[in-house]
Amino acid sequence: MLDLNKIRADFPILSRQVNGKPLVYFDNAATSQTPQQVIDVIVDYYSNYNANIHRGVHALSQEATDKYEAARHTIQKHFNAKHAHEIIYTSGTTHSINLVANGFTSLLKPEDEIIVSALEHHSNIVPWQMLCERTGATLKVIPMNLEGELVITEYDQLLSSKTQLVFVNHISNALGTINPIKEIIEKAHRVGAAVLVDGAQACPHIKPDVQALDVDFYVASAHKMCGPTGVGMLYGKEEWLNKLPPYQGGGEMIAEVTFEKTTYADLPHKFEAGTPNICGGIAFGAAIDYMNATGFEAIAAYEHELLDYATQKLLDIEGLKIYGTSKHKTSVISFNLENIHPYDVGTILDKMGIAVRTGHHCAQPIMDYFKIPGTIRASFAFYNTKEEIDALVNGIKKAKLMLS
Structure with a gap:
């Protein structure tokens, strides 16, 4: 089991605010955050x-x-x-x-x-x-x-x-x-x-x-x-x-x-x-x-828990489609909202302090295969929480209302 409070205290950036909101950092697949020890x-x-x-x-x-x-x-x-x-x-x-x-x-x-x-x-x-x-x-x-x-x-x-x-x-x-x-x-x-x-x-x-x-x-x-x-x-x-x-x-x-x-x-x-x-x-x-020292087995187990939780919550949003549904995957979810450009969703989420990645993620042939311009990608690390995922889900719902 991971001690989330202790782990999150190791990462000074997680205590900052973005646009007046607590930072929710879900762009870990691009770059993870750095603990104070490093x-x-x-x-x-x-x-x-x-x-x-x-x-x-x-x-x-x-x-x-x-x-x-x-x-x-x-x-x-x-x-x-x-x-x-x-x-x-x-x-x-x-x-x-x-x-x-x-x-x-x-x-x-x-x-x-x-x-x-x-x-x-x-x-x-x-x-x-x-x-x-x-x-x-x-x-x-x-x-x-x-x-x-x-x-x-x-x-x-x-x-x-x-x-x-x-x-x-x-x-x-x-x-x-x-x-x-x-x-x-x-x-x-x-x-x-x-x-x-x-x-x-x-x-x-x-x-x-x-x-x-x-x-x-x-x-x-x-x-x-x-x-x-x-x-x-x-x-x-x-x-x-x-x-x-x-x-x-x-x-x-x-x-x-x-x-x-x-x-x-x-x-x-x-x-x-x-x-x-x-x-x-x-x-x-x-x-x-x-x-x-944190432990890779504990990291993998917890991140899989986050992945399952986020997948279930996101699929409850009408019009949301997840790309990449293999049974063997790690804590990355690429998705789109029907008839809404991913960049627009990412921009609104940023105003709420939520960092996700939008675009083709330097994997344009994948996007061409699915015939889409890109996706919204939320990628989770072992210092993220289910409460942050709830904030993401609420942010997506607000973005959908604003952009529909």
């Missing part, structure tokens, strides 16, 4: 040991290096990576995906095929389209159904000896669907294909085990899981990371430089050119510690 780590870094890392002989540099690398080990342990050097710090999920896509430029041939799913965020579509443009490879798509689930029988038909890569999100940011990634990974491996899983939406709700999944690449962002923006991670199996060329050239990622030839550093530094987001990396580790 904020304190950020303040401590800039107050006490702000310095560049690695190779510095002075005390501040060594202290910053130790904490930065300790956070890498925290991330490794959390995701159960075999080695710490399989964790690459990035600026976030998008950066991680582009790093892998760029690396495969030299590995793909024109006759090769790669597969994405219809449920992807633009960040897990566009880099692969660009990869195909560079290499001549063909992009294929796993279709979805009306419940917002992937059609796995169609995926089976797409796989072949030509398939080199498969990309799929663990959880859909637009619909909340939890994809059967273990099955997807196993089937891809049977034809010799590598798999990248976009875990940005999964990591706030569940604790992925990359070794149990046998996934080749797994990517995530700190700001989705109570951490700061501008930092994330790429997990890659050691053998794959050794195959890929560096993404960027510069300091830190080199072993030796002459004007005739440069040799690259070992993992993970091979992919970490330049001065990183040192404070962000340390705070990422602190955010993971906070969520683990």
Whole structure:
């Protein structure tokens, strides 16, 4: 059981008002809020040991290096990576995906095929389209159904000896669907294909085990899981990371430089050119510690309770339609009111202090499938309450009266 009063007290932003109303924050799928424990780590870094890392002989540099690398080990342990050097710090999920896509430029041939799913965020579509443009490879798509689930029988038909890569999100940011990634990974491996899983939406709700999944690449962002923006991670199996060329050239990622030839550093530094987001990396580790102390089993159980409660309450509103009705989903509800544009509803809810997301959620192919311009998305975190959901429902009813 979660102590909601204690948890909510950890998040200073939850006590503020918006437009004279208590803040109800239901845009967690875009960015979660940050607890004071993580904020304190950020303040401590800039107050006490702000310095560049690695190779510095002075005390501040060594202290910053130790904490930065300790956070890498925290991330490794959390995701159960075999080695710490399989964790690459990035600026976030998008950066991680582009790093892998760029690396495969030299590995793909024109006759090769790669597969994405219809449920992807633009960040897990566009880099692969660009990869195909560079290499001549063909992009294929796993279709979805009306419940917002992937059609796995169609995926089976797409796989072949030509398939080199498969990309799929663990959880859909637009619909909340939890994809059967273990099955997807196993089937891809049977034809010799590598798999990248976009875990940005999964990591706030569940604790992925990359070794149990046998996934080749797994990517995530700190700001989705109570951490700061501008930092994330790429997990890659050691053998794959050794195959890929560096993404960027510069300091830190080199072993030796002459004007005739440069040799690259070992993992993970091979992919970490330049001065990183040192404070962000340390705070990422602190955010993971906070969520683990809260407990992922308790988080998942409570968020499922919120999802069920909100779904029941919202479906009682006449003319409200929910998109994404899979039996396997997390605490995200995308919906529309009949004949009312989602942006208009979101604007009125904001006047009531209720933060939701409106639009296509960087998942335009999903909206095209449903033939809608976008949805209103309410996404819940473990610090939200049923009383806040009641406020959302009342706000939607008021918006409906105003806009009908």
